[in-house]
Amino acid sequence: MSSSSNARKPSGLFRNLSAKIAxxxxxxxxxxVFVGGTAWTVLYSFTSSKLLPKMNFVGLDQYERLWSTRRWLISIENLAVYGFFSMIFTLVIGFTLAALLDRKIRGENVFRTIFLYPFALSFVVTGLAWQWILNPDLGVQSVVRSLGWESFTFNPLNDPDIVIYGILIAGLWQGTGLIMVIMLAGLRGIDEDIWKAARVDGIGTVKTYIRVIIPMMRPVFVTALVLIASGIIKIYDLVVAQTNGGPGIASEVPAKYVINYMFRAQNLGQGFAASTMMLVSVIVILIPWAYLEFGGKKRG
Amino acid sequence: MVDAVIPRGPKPRPRFSRTNIMLYGTLIVVAAYYALPLYVMIVTSLKGMPEIRIGNIFAPPVEVTYQPWVKAWSEACTGINCEGLSRGFWNSVQILIPSVILSIAIASVNGYALANWKFKGSEVFFTILILGAFIPYQVMIYPIVIILREMGLYGNIWGLVMVHTVFGMPILTLLFRNYFTSVPEELFKAARVDGAGFWGIYFRIMLPMSLPIFVVAIILQVTGIWNDFLFGVIYTKPADYPMTVQLNNIVNSVQGVKEYNVNMAATLLTGLVPLIIYFASGKLFVRGIAAGAVKG
Structure with missing residues (x-):
């Protein structure tokens, strides 16, 4: 491995040998794993592999089939809806909670502990807890009905049109605490003098946040966005636990599509093509971010 | 750690001003919303099934019963197997301990080499490692199946341990590299002059100095590995399934009458380990995720 250092002196290879071995x-x-595994999957996504990986290339056939499969199109649509709302709500809720906690309040630790504890729980636990709360016969819907509002309907997990929002509720509950903590750290990093200056100029609190503080926190927002985005693409266990893709295939997501085709439907080529599409979407997000973050530094 | 530095000065506003009522009112309502699922899980797990069928999920139990917890732990069924969640718990423990030790041991040495013993190309590998953290797991899952099969570790707990070690490496290496970089260089140089080598400096100087970062890494890994579902389901056989996978199989099994109280007791049991770590570690947990979130 250490041979990557093309030694000029014969001893070069052995300099720092312990560090190289470690x-x-x-x-x-x-x-x-990372480079080789990724290249392998991309390469085999152009083959007609079924039960076992085979090297018979079929060009873009797998991708054509992928984009004409209803299950994949639903998965992509769900990911887009979930991603869009998750992005907006996580940022808004996370920032608002952080701003509220930053107003020098009593019991900050208690509030922060409550907002963040869902993040310690797994997606499986989150999904099962919300599956129970959203249970149409015994959960929130039945409680509201028993209070007298007989026609109240809130049954997202059994309604194909809105099932993804039922998952969104659970996902937001689990993940907003993390973004709140990051935003809070960002707010704590802002100089007190900014607030004093804003007060002297007679700018209101809300206006100061929107006009001054948020623009100053751009790097924190970028970090939060990258975190949320990479979490969204990975969404899998939450769906498996909460709805298992149902009703029907209404709440399928790309990560689940990949696993299903690789390990259940024994159609490896489809799984590879779908996972390559996931990789492409990550790259599409990552490149602008890397450009924004490191573009200015101009490293060789 | 932040608010320990900021002195608690005199309050600038009167206690019951309108803004204060709004502020605390909002926080309390939101906090109630966040706490609600945990509350619902706890009360459901303490009720009998007849009470659940006629009652309100938010109502506290009229008659407290611990039977659902006993059943979830030792009798709940997955398919034809009725050993309860205890098997999943012990599987998770068996997966957790070697995974945490191995991943942290390797990543701390990696971070140390990257911080203090840079060699040609070390930064390149590190960059690839960090970029690799963004690749969706689905892309690498099948190649890893092949690698593990070649090594004879596929479907075996040790294969899963290797997978956790590999996927924990980017974030842990980053964590340790950043920490070791902040150690004063003079210390390192002095030890070099005294003739200490790579391992000598690591064990005698770096390790004793870096206990806090090891605790952060342990918190990060224990919660992460305990909560894993995807790798558990792919790289182990049903007999070795970790607790999360077994929980999902118990609760979402289509056979039999749904016992919501047992399901919630099982869900709470699975969530207990990370919750205890979270409530016990407090600020260190926050430090762990902040370290995980903010790139070096």
């Missing part, structure tokens, strides 16, 4: 797991992970 780095073997990292090098193997980076090169074999």
């Amino acid at each position: 780095s073997v797991p990292m090098v193997l992970t980076a090169l074999v």
Whole structure:
């Protein structure tokens, strides 16, 4: 592995030998699993592999089939809806909670502990808890009806049109605490003098947040966005636990599509093509971010 | 750690001003919303099934029963197997301990090499490692199946341990690298002059100095590995399924009458380990996720 350092002196390879040996797991992970594994999957997405990976290339056939499969189109639509609302609500709720907690309040620790505890729980636990709360016969819907509002209907998990919003409710409950903590750290990093200056100029609190504080926190928002986005693309166990893709295939998501085709439907080629599409979407998000973050530094 | 520094000065506003009522009112309502699912899970798990069928999910139990907890732990069924969640719990423990130890041992040495013993190309590998953290797991899942099969570890707990070690590496290496970089260089140089080598400095100087970051890493890994579902379901056999996978199989099984109280007791049991760590570790947990979130 250490041979990557093209030694000029014969001793170059052995300089720092312990460090190189200690780095073997990292090098193997980076090169074999991350680079090699990714390249392998992309390569085999152009084959007609079924039960076992086979090297018979069929060009873009798998992708054509992918984009004409209803299940995949529903998955993509769900991901888009979930992603859009999750992005907006997580940022708004996370920032608002952080701003409220930053107003020098009593019991800040108690509030923060309550807002963040769902993040410690797994998606499986989150999904099952909300599956129970949204249960149409015994959950929120039946409680509101028993209070006298007989026609009240809130049954997202059994309604194909809105099932993704039922998952969104659970996802927001689990994930907003993390963004709140990050936003709070960002707010704490802002100089007190900014607030004093705003007060002297007679600018209101809300206006100061919108006009001054939020623009100053741009890097924090970028970090939060990248975190939320990479979480959205990975969404899998929440759906499996809460609805298992149902009713029917109404709440399928791309990550679940991939696993289904690789391990249940024994159609590896489809799974590889779908996972390659997931990779492409990550790259599409990552490149503008990397450009914004590191573009200015101009490293060789 | 932040508010320990900021002195609690005199309050600038009167206590019951309108803004204060709005502020606390909003916070209390939102906090109630966040706390509600945990409350509902707890009360449901303590009720009998007849009470659940006629009652209100938000009502506290009229008659407290611990039977659902006993049943969830030792009798609940997945398919034909009725050993309860206890098997999943012990599987998770068996997966957790070697995974945490191995991933942290490897990542801390990696971080140390990257911070203090840079070699040609080390930064390149590190960059690939960090970028790799953004690749969706689905892209690498099948190649890893092949690698593990070649090594004879597929469907085996040790294969899963390797997977956790590999996917924990980017964030942990980043964490340790950043920490070791902040250690004063003089210390390192002095030890070099005294003739200490790579491992000597690591064990005698770096390790004793970096206990807090090890605690952060342990918190991060224990919660992350305990909560994992995807890798557990793919890389182990049903007999070795971790607790999350078994929980999902118990609750979402289509056979038999749904016992919501047992399901909620099982869900709480699975959530207990990360919740205890969360409530016990407090600010360290926040530090852990902040370290995980903010790139170096």
